[in-house]
Amino acid sequence: GLHCARSMSTAPPSEDDPSLLIVVLDVHPVLWGGKALDASGSSLDPSTFMEHVQLFLNAYLMLSPQNMLAVIASNPNECVYLYPPSLSSGTSTMSTEGANPASHIIEKYHQLGDSNSTTSPEGSSTNLSAALSLALCYAHRIGNAPRPSGGVVRSRVLAIQMGHDTSAQYIAVMNCIFSAQRQGTIVDGCVLGQPSMFLQQAAALTGGIYLAPSSPHALAPYLMHSFLPDLHARRFLKIPRQLAVDYRASCFCHKTTLAIGYVCSVCLSIFCKTAMTCSTCGTKFALPTIPIRKYDASPSLEHVRTTNKSPHCQPFHDDDV
Numbered sequence: 001g002l003h004c005a006r007s008m009s010t011a012p013p014s015e016d017d018p019s020l021l022i023v024v025l026d027v028h029p030v031l032w033g034g035k036a037l038d039a040s041g042s043s044l045d046p047s048t049f050m051e052h053v054q055l056f057l058n059a060y061l062m063l064s065p066q067n068m069l070a071v072i073a074s075n076p077n078e079c080v081y082l083y084p085p086s087l088s089s090g091t092s093t094m095s096t097e098g099a100n101p102a103s104h105i106i107e108k109y110h111q112l113g114d115s116n117s118t119t120s121p122e123g124s125s126t127n128l129s130a131a132l133s134l135a136l137c138y139a140h141r142i143g144n145a146p147r148p149s150g151g152v153v154r155s156r157v158l159a160i161q162m163g164h165d166t167s168a169q170y171i172a173v174m175n176c177i178f179s180a181q182r183q184g185t186i187v188d189g190c191v192l193g194q195p196s197m198f199l200q201q202a203a204a205l206t207g208g209i210y211l212a213p214s215s216p217h218a219l220a221p222y223l224m225h226s227f228l229p230d231l232h233a234r235r236f237l238k239i240p241r242q243l244a245v246d247y248r249a250s251c252f253c254h255k256t257t258l259a260i261g262y263v264c265s266v267c268l269s270i271f272c273k274t275a276m277t278c279s280t281c282g283t284k285f286a287l288p289t290i291p292i293r294k295y296d297a298s299p300s301l302e303h304v305r306t307t308n309k310s311p312h313c314q315p316f317h318d319d320d321v
Helices: 029-037 046-063 101-115 128-144 167-183 197-206 216-227
Strands: 019-026 068-074 079-083 154-161 186-191
Touching: 019 046, 019 128, 046 068, 046 101, 046 216, 068 101, 068 128, 079 101, 079 128, 128 154, 128 167, 154 197, 167 186, 167 197, 186 197, 186 216
Parallel strands: 019 068, 019 154, 154 186
Antiparallel strands: 068 079
């Protein structure tokens, strides 16, 4: 886990606290390529998607001069920072990183798309665990950096996902969720494709928002109304809440999603089948045995006594002696 004594605070968020927003963008070239070829008009093409994101980021930076921003692009091959341009500084604000960060993000996005347009396999998914790891490390760095103005940096991660979850990433994603929970970083999820079990659990465990827009082509209003308010403003707003959370897990042996399984009592590893030894920690399980008791089936006066008044057997009591 991450040691984050300075970034964690039990005090409620204040409007004077600086805010750090880390946006994780799913830029899977195969998935977005299919959206671009869809001529039905109900889907969201890559260029329109980035326009909505650019509008949201500009609105966030205009809310307060203390707002800080980081953008991470994730695909099956790599996870890279689109913003800030340089990570050599301890803080990255709009004034220190340039007057128009949104244009820099768009430029870096097009460069990344040109370099990875033909290297991503079709059946792969975005590496969400690596992107969350980068986001949490950056939030930890900014939260522990000395600030002349003081205040506690309130960090949150917004993951905009297009692809589907991969059960092979379950362990890594859950480790990121627990680290974010301990660090005090909220994880929000905006899903444009299939429902995400990972982001549902991340939002539920960290106190974030999980949203699946019914009209992805109108993404900007969803981002503005649900994800633009900071942690302080959310206390006074009626933000969308999850009615149900998919808490299913993936087994450690075959990476299969399951609702009922077997859990190691030592390391809490999950398995889909019984085993004599835990493959994670090596604990040997003692399987329960059914004791065999020998007894005499014939009636005895020591246990049952019959009377002439009733043909049925009556229980034996101590006061009958």
